[in-house]
Each structure stands twice: as structure tokens, then as C-alpha cells.
Amino acid sequence: MGFFEKKDALDVESAAHKLDSDSNLESSIKEKSLSWQQASFLLLLEYIVIALLALPSSWASLGYGGGTIATIILGLTAGYTQHVLWRFCLKFPEVRDILDVAVILVGGGKWGKVAWTCAFIGLVLNNVAIMGLHIVQFSLSINTLSDGARCTQVFAVCGTLLMLLISLFRELKHMSLLGAVASGSMLGCIILAMIFSGVQDLPPNHSGGPIIVEPWAREGVGLVDGNNAVLNILYTYVGHILIPTFVADMKNPKDFGKAIYVSITAEIVLFSLAGGIIYSQVGAADMTSPAYGSLQPAFQKTIAAFVLPTVTIVGGVYCLVTAKTVFSRVFAFNSVHRRSHTVKGWSAWIVIIILLWILAYIIGQAIPFFNDLISLISSLFDSWFGFVFWGIGYFFIYRRKSFSGWGIVEAPLNIIITIVGFVLLGLGTYTSVESIIESYDTGSIKSPFSCVDNGF
Template sequence: MTILDKKDPLDLESAKLDSDSNLDSSIKEKSLTWPQAAFLLLLEYIVIALLALPSSWASLGYGGGTIATIILGLTAGYTQHVLWRFCLKFPEVRDILDVAVILVGGGKWGKIAWSCAFVGLVLNNVAIMGLHVVQFSVSINTLSGGARCTQVFAVCGTLLMLLISLFRELKHMSLLGAIASGTMLLCIFLAMLFAGIQDGPANHSGGPIIVAPWASDAIGVVSGNNAVLNILYTYVGHILIPTFVADMKEPKDFDKAIYLSIAAEIVLFSLAGGIIYWQIGATDMTSPAYGSLEPAFKKTIAAFVLPTVTIVGGVYCLVTAKTVFARIFDFNSIHRRSHTVKGWTAWVVIIIVLWILAYIIGQAIPFFNDLISLISSLFDSWFGFVFWGIGYFFIYGRKSFSGWGMVEGPLNILITLVGFVVLGLGTYTSVESIIESYNSGSIKSPFSCTNNGY
């Protein structure tokens, strides 16, 4: 018997019983309010990847970077809105895996879709967790000047994030989410301030700082496309949203969290990318951008980056673990509702396995921008575009082109096509960039003790 066979994830009656059983449980589900959900969304989007945005501006220019940020932001907001409507239409949805089953009509194909989505979700989230392991070691090395082997810092970061992941209720992460978002906002504002008041970018060789409104003629398809993928990655966190909606007290209120977060993201991303690029320029830009600051400034940023890195890594692990845990125990199992030895043992084992995989991925692929681009191509193409472009037609069926559907119908066809373009072209350019990085020696060797700080 497969995990899918143990409990049909699309069983409406089970979903209803699941909700009712929360009344007497000691571990609460469906406990999120929309302000708490908004904090979780901001936690998901106001992350270390924000400090990679200026490098996209360095490739696209301040005009091209701003336009790409606004268009991708509006697209992300709309697809999140479709996702929310999809969850209201199919309230039995618990996570992205249930969405995949619905989109292929269930049955035999449903099991295949569930398995593919499960693998995609785990790989996507574990790769992001690995990225946070790398960034933890980068920050500590920047602060300490590489006083210890990088692997020591990577292991310490992994263990710290593992402890944070042990929370089993999303509502407990909302307060940590507020802390992480606050420290990351402070990092962004400090980076903009420091970039303006320093004498010049770190390691600047002299001469004028080079900025331009548009991408130069010298930029290739690989660099240009990867710059757009970096911006796209920062916006696409759709893979976690079905889990958030399923854990809401009132799922119909989730749209308020979407509107609040997407408006804040577009404004913040545009300011962060444009202002830091304007002060540092294309020639001296690093990713994350705090590597281009003077020593005292970069150490300050590195210190404030640490809370965001650790908490966001914990949230991605938590959501992934909840997905795995829900497929081990039935919806109404006592091990999901109460503090049982068996339940906690399974939970801890899942958390440990996920962080071991994250550590291996993070140290085997020790780079930042290229890993972001690869994640965007392989996973954001599906979970950020294709799923919701197709999902729109499952919401409205024959009425998909009626009324507002005359606009939304063609738009969602376009969104689906864009998703496949991102998958194909994006994966190609990401792999090419990784090959170029290895050939040029700009990527340090896997599992290395070499100082990766700034």
C-alpha cells in the first residue's frame, strides 16, 4: 500500500472530520488568522535573496530591472489570487500535492502527479534549505574572517535551523516571521544607506561607477535570463501557500494577506534593487550585495542577516515536514492531534533527514545566484505559473471565458506558456551559467573548508 493509498488526500468527508477534530486536540491545525498569514508570507518573500536583486539590476540596468520587478510582481500577485480561489473551490486541498492530483483528474494519473509533485516540493524546499545553510556559513565567515573551517559553520547553522524546525504549529512561526522580516528589512535599509555613504564599493579600482538604464549590448542570453530568474525566484513562494490556506481559521480572508504582501514586495524590491545598484554599479556588484560594502558595513549586514537565514530555513523545513508527516499518519490520527511518543519520534526523524539532505545539497553546490536560477527554472515554472494557469480553468470550467473570463482566460493561457518557457530556457541558461562558473574558478570546491565570506 502506498502512502497515497492510506488516505485519499481529496476525501472531502475526511477533510471535514479533520477540521472538526481540532476542537479537542492539543496540537492545533486551522489556527492561522490572516494577519499571521501575512507575516508568514512576508517571511517567505523578505529573505536573503533580496540582496541578490541588485546583481539583476547590474545585468538589466535600472530601467530594465524596475520594469521586470513590477511585471513579475503583478503576475505573482495575480497567480497567488488564482491559487487562493482554487483552494476555496477545492477546500479539501491541504498542500501543493493535492493540487497536482486535482489538475490531472485523480485516478492512476493522480498518483503519478502526486508522486512528481511530492518529489518537486521536497527537492525545491530542501534546495532552498541548503541555500540557507550556505548563507549562514557566508555570514559567519564574514563576521569572523574565516576563523574556522567553513564546514564547522555550516554544521552549526544546520543544527540551529533544525531546532527551529521542531515547532509543529505554523502559528508559532508567525512571531518568528515578524522578527525575521524585521531584521531583513533592517538589512535592506542599512545596505542602501551604507552603499550611499561609503567612499566607494569594496575593491573598487577607481574611475566612475558604471550604471545604465538598460542592459548593455554585451550581455548574453545566459546572463540576461538568469537576472530575470533571480527576480522571479524572490516572488515565487506559491509552493507553501496551499499549506497556509489549509491552516487558516477563515480561508476566505487569505486574499487580504496576499494583497498586503505583494504591494510591500513590489515597492521594497524596486527600491532595494535600484538604489543599491545606483550606488555600487555593475562592475563591483556582488551577490549578495553586502559583499560590495566596506568591511565594517558588510559585517553589520552579515550579523543582521543571520536571524532571517535561520528562521526562513526553519519555515521551509516545517512546511515540508508537515507534508511528509500528513502522508504517514491519517488526517484524524491521534499522532497528529496529540503529543504522542510515536508522533514526535516520526516528526523529529523527518526533520533530521531533511536537514541532512539540505546540508549535503548546500555543500555539494556551494553557489548562490546560479542555484537561485536553477531552482526558479525547475520548480517555480510549475508551482508559480503552470499550475495556476491551468488551475484557473478548473475553478470556472465552461465559464472560464465569460465576463471577466474574457480577460482572465487568455491571460492564464499566456501564464501557462510562460511557465513552460521558464522551464526550458531557464534550465538551459542556469546549467550554462553553472558550467561557466566552474570553468572560470569562481565557484569554490564542494565540502571545502575555504573561507566563503566577504
């Protein structure tokens, strides 16, 4: 099958460049149009998201020292694996998305088809689960603002439709502008959450006594809670699944490294401050996830309002990237339906978008929880797309030179990264499922497709 052959992929790229240089075939939908500044906004949009408000609950389990150390180590690891992924994309310029990476890692051929199928299923399930998470968060925020004035399903449907409309953009550069809005909104949300947690007297429903904070994991935190706390932090850092699509859409892919350095520095600083400050003011006993449930009602409503732009825009971006992956397999790279506004092209695009959001709505309402869903996504998908792929991918970049020069340090490091990925897959999935079972047993999770108010 020619799709899996490097030569065919390069021929497609050559055809695309020929079309770009042909003045008689001016494209109305442009690809390869991202600057590194726009890519930085997209990365920040991907990482400065609602999951940030789950970080303080990780501190509540791990304590100051454990939360800070986990945040810094996972941040540096995420930055390094992003760097390896970028180098991988430069080494293999035919890569358009994470699916092409999977094919290359197994050497193509029959195994390439299997790898492509598995990666495709993983990408769609990962992104659709994240889209479903944003539907849940949209309904939670609206319920918080309206005091549960309507059935939760009404708000979930409205959020789905709003994010569907945002997803109809077909060029990533347009989403980068919205990304700046979403990142700014979420940054304001986090800053306000830190301020509000400090100025309020006590968290709502405080049972009395002093605010409890610990330097390390508090007593009673076992394997399940501790591992899921680490997975929550990991989820916030791992967005590698979208990066090949961003690099493929760059004007100059060699500039993408600048976007990585800007975003990972901002992430480590912001994540450490957000988790540590809110935890220090709220304590372990009164912590909720998302963290704004630990604020007084007036503050909750303010944060809920700030959350909405980020929730809707980020949900739209994940749908857009997923739709581009599917769309690129429906039409060839140099197809007129991809590069111009045709009825057939737009019809296919809209159908793909609608189907993705229907699936996201079903997942979001069938699994209506926050922390446990984040942990499950991290263990099932981030273990592969954030660790295993790039630990193995490093050796594809340098081949026989893997252990020369910097390879003396990098090669063993990538072996460790690969092993960590498999550990996260096995242990993380186990602890996530155990936590979900426990949540249902204790009644802390509301029933699926329920009208019950899920707001604070």
C-alpha cells in the same frame, strides 16, 4: 487508492471538524489556527529573505529600466497567480498542500498517483535546495563576521543544527511570530544596505574610474546573464509552493486574500527600491551577490549580523512546511499522533526533520554557490509552481464559464502564463546550467565541501 479521491478527503475534513467540536477530545496541537494577520507575516517571511540581496546584481545586468520593469511585471504576475491559487483552494477545500493540487489538475486516477509523486519530489527538492541555500548563506555570514577563523564546514554544521532546532515547532502560528522577527531583521538589513551603499566612498576592490550605471542592459550581457537576472527576480517572488499549506491552516480561508494583497504590495515597493538604490550607488562593475559583498568591510559585518536571524528562521519555515507534508502522509488527518503530543508522533516528526536537514546540508555543500543556485531553483520549480499550475488551475475553477464575464480577460491571460511557465522551464534550465558550467570553468565557485573561507 482512496487518498486521491475527493470524497475521502472531504470525509477526513469532516472527521477533523468533529474532533474540533468534541469537548472530550481537546487537541494539544491545533490545526486550522491561522488568522489572516498571521498569514501575512508568514508570506512576508517567505518573500523578505536573503534573496533580496541578489536583486541588485539583476539590475547590474538589466540596467535601471530593465530591472524596474521586470520587477513590476513579475510582481503583478506573482500577485495574480497567488490570487488564482487562493481561489483554487477555496474551490477545492480538500486541498492541504501542493500535492493535492497536482492530483486535481490531472483528474485523479492513475495519473493522479503519478502527479502526486512528481509534485512530492518537486516540493521536497525545491524546499530542501532552499534550505541548503540558507546553510550556505549562514556559513558565508559567519565567515564574514569572523574573518574565516574556522573551517567553513564547521559553520555550515552549526547553522544546520540551529535551523534544525527551529524546525521542531509543529504549529505554523508559532512560526508566524518568528516570521515577524525575521521579516523585521531582513527589512532592517535591506535599509542599512541601501544607506551604506550611499555613504561609503567607493566599493571595496574598486578598480578606478566612475561608478557605471546604465538605463538598460549593459554591453556584453547576453542570453545567459540576462535570463538568469530575470530568474533571480522571479525566485524572490515565487513562494506559491507553501501557500496551499497556509490556506489549509487558516481559521477562515476566505480571509487569505487580504494577506496576499498586503504582501505583494510591500514586495513590489521594497524590491524596486532595494535593487535600484543599491545598483545606483555600487554600479555594475563592482556588484557582488549577495550585494553586501560590495560594501566596505565594517558595513559588510553589520549586514552579515542582520542577515543571520532571517536565514535561520526562513530555513526553519521551509523545513517545517516540508515536514508537515511528509508527516500528513504518515498519519491520517484525525490521527491522535497528529493532534496530540505522543511519543510515536514526536519520534516520527524528529526523524523527518533530521533527514531533511541532512539532505539539505549535502545539497548546500555540494553546490556551494548563490546566484546560480537561485536561477536553477527558479527554472526547475518556480516555472511549475509559480506559472504552469495556476495558468491551468484557473480553468478548473470556472470550467465552462472560463470565457464569460472577467474570463474574457482572465482566460487568455492564463493561457499566456502557462506558456511563459514552459518557456522559463526550458530556457531557464539551459541558461542556469550554462552559467554553472561557466562558473566552474572560471574558478569563481569554490570546491564542494571545502574548508575554504566563503565570506566577504
